[in-house]
Amino acid sequence: MSGTGSERTDRVGASSARSIIDNAGSVFRTRACDILGCEVPVVLAGMGGVARSELVAAVSEAGGYGFLGMVRESPRFIRRQINEVRAATKRDFGVNLIPAATPPAVFEEELKVCIEEKVHSVCLFWDVDPLAITRLRDSGILVVCQVGSLRDAKEALAAGAQMLIAQGVEAGGHVRGEEARMRLLADVLKISGDVPVLVAGGIATGKDFVEALDHGAAGVVLGTALLATRESFAHDYHKQRIVEGSSADTLRTTAFHINWPAGAYVRVLKNSVTEGRHGDPFQPRLQTVGEDFGRALYRFSTDSPLRSTTGDLETMAIYAGEGTGRITDIVPAKERIAGILGEALALRAAASGADAPAGEPASPVCYAREADDAYMGFLSHAELVAFLNMLLEAERAGARAAARLAVDLADPAAQAAMRELHANETYCCRLLLDEIAALGELPSPRTGEFYIKLMAVEGNDARVAFLAKGQRWVARKLRETLPKIRADGLHARLTEMLALHETAET
Numbered sequence: 332m333s334g335t336g337s338e339r340t341d342r343v344g345a346s347s348a349r350s351i352i353d354n355a356g357s358v359f360r361t362r363a364c365d366i367l368g369c370e371v372p373v374v375l376a377g378m379g380g381v382a383r384s385e386l387v388a389a390v391s392e393a394g395g396y397g398f399l400g401m402v403r404e405s406p407r408f409i410r411r412q413i414n415e416v417r418a419a420t421k422r423d424f425g426v427n428l429i430p431a432a433t434p435p436a437v438f439e440e441e442l443k444v445c446i447e448e449k450v451h452s453v454c455l456f457w458d459v460d461p462l463a464i465t466r467l468r469d470s471g472i473l474v475v476c477q478v479g480s481l482r483d484a485k486e487a488l489a490a491g492a493q494m495l496i497a498q499g500v501e502a503g504g505h506v507r508g509e510e511a512r513m514r515l516l517a518d519v520l521k522i523s524g525d526v527p528v529l530v531a532g533g534i535a536t537g538k539d540f541v542e543a544l545d546h547g548a549a550g551v552v553l554g555t556a557l558l559a560t561r562e563s564f565a566h567d568y569h570k571q572r573i574v575e576g577s578s579a580d581t582l583r584t585t586a587f588h589i590n591w592p593a594g595a596y597v598r599v600l601k602n603s604v605t606e607g608r609h610g611d612p613f614q615p616r617l618q619t620v621g622e623d624f625g626r627a628l629y630r631f632s633t634d635s636p637l638r639s640t641t642g643d644l645e646t647m648a649i650y651a652g653e654g655t656g657r658i659t660d661i662v663p664a665k666e667r668i669a670g671i672l673g674e675a676l677a678l679r680a681a682a683s684g685a686d687a688p689a690g691e692p693a694s695p696v697c698y699a700r701e702a703d704d705a706y707m708g709f710l711s712h713a714e715l716v717a718f719l720n721m722l723l724e725a726e727r728a729g730a731r732a733a734a735r736l737a738v739d740l741a742d743p744a745a746q747a748a749m750r751e752l753h754a755n756e757t758y759c760c761r762l763l764l765d766e767i768a769a770l771g772e773l774p775s776p777r778t779g780e781f782y783i784k785l786m787a788v789e790g791n792d793a794r795v796a797f798l799a800k801g802q803r804w805v806a807r808k809l810r811e812t813l814p815k816i817r818a819d820g821l822h823a824r825l826t827e828m829l830a831l832h833e834t835a836e837t
Contacts, residue, residue, distance in 0.1 A: 347765050348669035352394045355672035358679060359540075363527045363549035366473065366494065367452070368423040370394030372550025373540075373668050374496075374529055375557050377401070377427020377454050378504060378650070380637045384412045386562040386664060388419035393665040398427040398454050403590070406440040413448050425452035425475065430460045432591050432633075438463075446470045454496070457507060457592070459483060461490035468493070477531070477552075479507025484519045488526060495519060496552050499532025503555045503598045503652030505591065505633070506583060513546060520547045533578070535654030537674025555652040556671070560664040566636035568644045570661050572600050574734050577656035586612040587648040589632035597633065600649040604631065609646065620646050659727050660757035670761070673768040680771050710815050716767065718812055720775040722828075723763040725805050730756035732798050739791055752798075755831045762824055806832040 356370040363372045375382055375390040377398030387397030399416065401409045409426065416424055426445050430438050442463060445453050452473035455463060459476065467474050468491055476487035477496035484495055497519045499512025508515065512532035519528050527549035534540065535556045543551050558565050559573045583596045584605050603609060609618075612631040621628040621642015628634045628642060636644045662670075710718065730753055737749035767774050788794050809829040816822050 348393070348665050351669040351673045351676065351768070352665075355676055356394060358676060359544060359672070361527070361544070361549045363494065363529060366527065367396040369396040371668070371672060372529070372544070372548075373671070374398070374550055374552045375664075376504075376531060376552050376554035377425070377456075378554055378558060379403075379427075379429075380635060381558050381563050381565045382427070383564040384415035384419065386557065386560065386564065387424050388416050389560075389562040389664040390557065390668070391416070391420045391422040391424050393668045395668055396422075397424045398452075399424065400427050401441065402427070402429045403433050403437060404441070405437075406444045409441060409444045410448060413444075413450060423451040425454055425473070426450050427454040427456065428463075429456045430463060431457040442466060445472065452494075455492075457505070457595075459486040459490055459492075464490045464492060477507070478519070480510070480515070481518045481522070483507065485522060488522065488524075492526065494527050494529065494549075495523060496529045496531050497548075498552075499530070500583070501533030501598075501653040502531055503533075503558075503581070503655075504650040506596045506598050513542070516543070516546060516548055533653035535652075535657040535671070537671050537676070537678055539654070540671055540675045541678050553667075553671075555650070555654050556658055556667055557664055558650070559658050559661050560667050561661060562664050564637050564639075566638055566640055566644060569636050569649055571734060571738060572649050573651050573655050573658055574661060575731065575738075576600050576651060578653040579656075581651050581653055581655055587631055587633050588612065589617075589629055591633050597648060597650065598652060600651045600655070602645055602649060604646050660730055660753075660760060662757065662761065666761060670764060673764070674773060677768055677771060677773050681773070710812075712770065715816070716770055716772045718808075719763050719767050719770075722805065722808070723760060723767070723774055725801060726756050726759045726763060729798065729801055729805075730760060732794070732801075735786075736791065736794060736798065740795075745795070759828050759831065762828060766821055766824065802832050 352371060359371060361372045364370065371394045373395035375387060375395060375397040377400040379400040379402040382398060382400035387399050390397040399412050401412065428438065428441050433441065450472060452475055453467050454475040454477060456477040464474050473494065474492050475494040475496060476492040477498050478484045478487055479498050487495060497512065497515045498507055499515055500506055500509055501512055512530050516528065516530045529550045529552050530543045530548040531552035531554065534543065534551045534553055540551050555573060557563060559570045563570065580600050581598050582601060582605060583598050585594060585596055586604050587597050587599065588595065599605065609630060618630040619627050620630045621640055623637060623640045628640065630646055633648055635648045635650050733749045733753035733756055737746050737753060740746050740749060764774055788797050806829060809825060809832065813822060813825060813829065816825065
């Protein structure tokens with residue numbers, strides 16, 4: 332068998348992802364799409380350090396809209412990032428700046444670069460800066476303001492903001508307000524008039540997306556969900572923590588504060604700092620814990636670990652929103668967006684089907700159905716969906732378990748084997764999600780039962796053996812069921828999945 336699991340995911344998933352995004356563009360188009368020039372109302376949060384040119388270009392090429400996270404960056408670096416995105420895509424994108432967390436002289440230079448480069452938009456966050464908004468608008472640049480309260484929204488609108496992002500308290504990273512995203516959205520929509528309002532905070536699924544649009548949002552902003560993608564500039568350790576974590580593992584804290592206004596909250600994954608094992612976060616003495624391109628990083632700073640970061644990563648700010656726990660793999664940004672939109676399309680189809688007249692199609696959205704009785708085979712529709720969901724639960728658990736063992740095992744060869752297994756398991760998850768969506772159904776919720784059982788096993792060797800047993804169980808179920816599936820496309824993909832598990836058995 333040639334190629335790695337990650338390579339197969341890119342190759343096989345690309346056309347399916349494109350099809351889903353194309354269909355979603357016709358179903359979910361909003362005013363924000365017209366203003367931002369994107370196909371679907373999915374926006375990349377301008378995460379500092381993480382949302383760099385590769386991720387912004389990937390999101391934009393996937394039909395969404397990306398913001399470069401350029402807080403406290405040099406004018407030269409911002410200009411280079413802008414040009415790198417432009418070299419990778421012809422689509423529009425923006426730049427995210429934060430006046431309150433940037434020295435005034437640096438912020439002035441950042442503004443000048445954005446104006447000179449004639450960027451499509453600038454998103455401003457934290458304190459509302461009326462002068463910056465006026466300068467940007469006078470230069471023909473679209474101004475987006477992210478707000479965390481009704482008061483902030485009123486100030487931004489009065490200053491001339493042309494689009495708002497209502498950030499709920501569920502968000503990862505720097506959290507401005509105290510309200511849940513849907514309550515804040517409702518409040519802001521009452522005063523926004525013709526100004527479109529996007530919503531942010533813990534959004535990770537198609538259900539989140541549909542809920543936001545159904546309640547009046549012009550689109551959604553994704554942070555954590557796109558941080559855990561291949562193109563993100565976050566360190567692999569950060570991505571892995573998100574894959575392994577849950578919403579219960581996140582908390583709001585002021586412990587990470589250096590370089591930001593006093594009293595600012597961040598939502599992070601729990602670590603030794605949030606547990607108080609490093610003393611008072613506000614002690615005057617700076618403690619170096621790492622570096623990034625030669626720049627010292629201090630304990631309790633707001634710097635999160637990036638690809639270029641070295642040092643004590645565990646003690647750094649591991650930003651994560653409450654969508655953590657519903658993100659189980661690290662995939663290309665296009666696939667993350669397509670996965671969310673595919674689930675949203677299925678929800679729309681189900682809602683439409685509930686009210687459809689007898690004899691009418693259940694939904695106008697038939698974006699991935701086969702034309703020739705596909706997926707019906709010898710199993711009934713319900714039996715087939717149940718079987719695919721059973722496999723999906725096993726693969727989700729296997730991916731999470733392999734990710735954990737890749738960190739916990741001491742032997743480099745064993746770690747590499749677990750990383751390969753994780754790639755295969757996440758590939759199978761995407762395969763199954765595609766097939767379930769093609770049936771017009773929703774994936775079942777993750778129970779985590781297998782993972783809980785695994786973690787109850789004592790010792791890494793025993794856990795590896797337990798995981799191998801799970802691989803054999805999936806292989807056995809596939810062998811038993813494949814003869815009952817007549818549809819050629821599904822049969823071929825499940826046969827490939829069986830081959831992966833038979834390889835894992837040996």
